[in-house]
Amino acid sequence: MGMASIPDSLIFEFLIRVPVKSLSRFKCVNKFWRSLISNPDFIYTQLQTTKTLINHHDHSSSSNCLIISYLLHDHDHNHTTVHFYTIKDHHDPSAFLEFSAQVTYDSYHFLPPCNGLLCFYSARAGIYVCNPSIKYIVRIPDSIAIRCRLLSCGLGFDQYTRSYKIIRILENVAADHDDGLKIEVLTMGINSRTKKMINGGFRFPNRQPPVYAICFFYWINNNSGCNSNSSGFFIQSFDIGSEKFGIIQFPEKVSGKDWRLFSLEELGGELCLVDLDFEMEGKKRMDLWVFKRSSWFQETILHPPEPLDATRPVAFHG
Amino acid sequence: MSTAATADASSSGDTTEGSVRLLTLQSEDGEVFEVKETIATQSVTIKGMVDDDCATSTIPVCNVTGRTLAMVIEWWNKHEIGAVSNEKELKEWESQFDTIDDKSDRDDVYDLLMAANYLNIPTLLDCCTSAVAEAIKGKSTDEMREFFDIKSDFDEKEEDALRKENQWAFEN
Numbered sequence: 318m319g320m321a322s323i324p325d326s327l328i329f330e331f332l333i334r335v336p337v338k339s340l341s342r343f344k345c346v347n348k349f350w351r352s353l354i355s356n357p358d359f360i361y362t363q364l365q366t367t368k369t370l371i372n373h374h375d376h377s378s379s380s381n382c383l384i385i386s387y388l389l390h391d392h393d394h395n396h397t398t399v400h401f402y403t404i405k406d407h408h409d410p411s412a413f414l415e416f417s418a419q420v421t422y423d424s425y426h427f428l429p430p431c432n433g434l435l436c437f438y439s440a441r442a443g444i445y446v447c448n449p450s451i452k453y454i455v456r457i458p459d460s461i462a463i464r465c466r467l468l469s470c471g472l473g474f475d476q477y478t479r480s481y482k483i484i485r486i487l488e489n490v491a492a493d494h495d496d497g498l499k500i501e502v503l504t505m506g507i508n509s510r511t512k513k514m515i516n517g518g519f520r521f522p523n524r525q526p527p528v529y530a531i532c533f534f535y536w537i538n539n540n541s542g543c544n545s546n547s548s549g550f551f552i553q554s555f556d557i558g559s560e561k562f563g564i565i566q567f568p569e570k571v572s573g574k575d576w577r578l579f580s581l582e583e584l585g586g587e588l589c590l591v592d593l594d595f596e597m598e599g600k601k602r603m604d605l606w607v608f609k610r611s612s613w614f615q616e617t618i619l620h621p622p623e624p625l626d627a628t629r630p631v632a633f634h635g
Numbered sequence: 636m637s638t639a640a641t642a643d644a645s646s647s648g649d650t651t652e653g654s655v656r657l658l659t660l661q662s663e664d665g666e667v668f669e670v671k672e673t674i675a676t677q678s679v680t681i682k683g684m685v686d687d688d689c690a691t692s693t694i695p696v697c698n699v700t701g702r703t704l705a706m707v708i709e710w711w712n713k714h715e716i717g718a719v720s721n722e723k724e725l726k727e728w729e730s731q732f733d734t735i736d737d738k739s740d741r742d743d744v745y746d747l748l749m750a751a752n753y754l755n756i757p758t759l760l761d762c763c764t765s766a767v768a769e770a771i772k773g774k775s776t777d778e779m780r781e782f783f784d785i786k787s788d789f790d791e792k793e794e795d796a797l798r799k800e801n802q803w804a805f806e807n
Contacts, residue, residue: 320745320767321784327748327764328783334768341804345776345797347788452803 666701
């Protein structure tokens with residue numbers, strides 16, 4: 318008898334409690350175990366359990382770490398290597414090379430991590446998603462839409478279906494300007510990726526990748542021409558669960574400002590609008606507008622010694 | 636066995652004997668246990684029955700033997716809210732689940748797991764699953780197949796490819 322007739326639900330409970338190195342090995346046990354361990358729901362639960370265990374137990378031996386990515390370009394062999402380093406211990410800052418992967422030769426834009434996964438992309442080479450803890454990297458298949466070029470993408474997590482979703486913004490290379498952008502939403506499943514295509518009506522004026530903050534993607538959109546005045550500009554939201562669009566107006570106080578000096582960020586799980594348009598004050602001020610429970614909350618940061626020209630807050634998890 | 640469990644339940648120094656309801660549990664193999672309601676409701680399943688007023692007669696605990704049920708009751712007694720003040724003693728008692736490589740330990744943990752799963756006892760389930768996780772984490776794929784008595788359904792080529800893909804996990 319013994320463990321032979323154990324129910325699948327209990328196997329799940331055992332596996333979420335073992336380290337990722339064991340998991341990568343156990344993928345080879347049989348097909349059922351492989352699909353169980355590769356399931357996004359499992360990955361999410363394992364991550365949450367590990368986090369809880371880390372909080373409750375021993376901090377020093379935890380796998381809690383900072384991941385740093387580093388690109389190395391090899392022009393001769395026409396490829397780029399991405400290195401993932403981790404710093405596991407605050408007291409020992411030496412970086413440990415966790416994982417390297419070869420990708421198409423290009424320069425890449427890295428998105429902030431989302432629930433343990435990292436995403437990076439370039440217009441030419443496409444989108445890669447990586448789970449550095451299990452040393453797994455996958456290239457997302459290109460869009461089949463014709464005459465389209467990748468502008469940007471975002472990686473988010475649907476907490477209800479526990480699946481990761483990628484939003485991909487595509488530009489029609491034949492069109493004159495921003496009109497006719499296409500949006501694709503991809504769900505990363507166990508073995509397949511379902512895709513939903515949304516056409517037209519979207520602009521993407523500041524080219525900043527969509528920001529993911531708990532259940533939504535956000536980016537700046539406009540409904541008129543391309544003047545730099547913030548009238549006509551708004552924040553486009555996309556609900557990852559219901560896949561529906563919404564609109565958030567800028568705070569009233571910023572109307573008339575130069576939207577090109579705005580950026581969107583995620584701060585502690587909340588959407589945050591950063592306003593750096595303070596020419597009159599010698600650019601020594603930055604306003605953070607945090608969007609909480611459907612209203613904007615203003616926080617002003619003054620930095621008297623130097624202009625805040627190129628400063629943008631770095632997102633964090635609170 | 637049944638008398639021992641009853642004695643255990645009532646000897647824990649409860650002075651408000653009159654207000655404490657006793658539940659009667661019957662194991663798969665017919666052993667009968669009387670357990671204080673306040674203790675037995677650590678099982679979500681039993682709590683549901685009590686809340687729905689379905690716990691008035693003997694509660695059959697199918698799939699759980701008397702031997703296992705006695706272990707479960709011991710767990711309940713040690714984990715009753717307010718009953719155990721000695722954290723160290725509790726940890727020591729729990730530590731018997733830490734090493735389960737021995738066949739008989741493995742069977743005990745299996746029985747407890749199935750009981751904890753059936754009766755829905757979150758604390759016991761967590762303790763047992765953690766014990767199993769601790770026992771399996773260092774095992775090789777072959778050892779895992781032996782432990783859970785499962786066969787590989789990969790062909791040789793597939794398994795080689797998978798091992799190559801996850802090579803780092805097979806190195807020390």
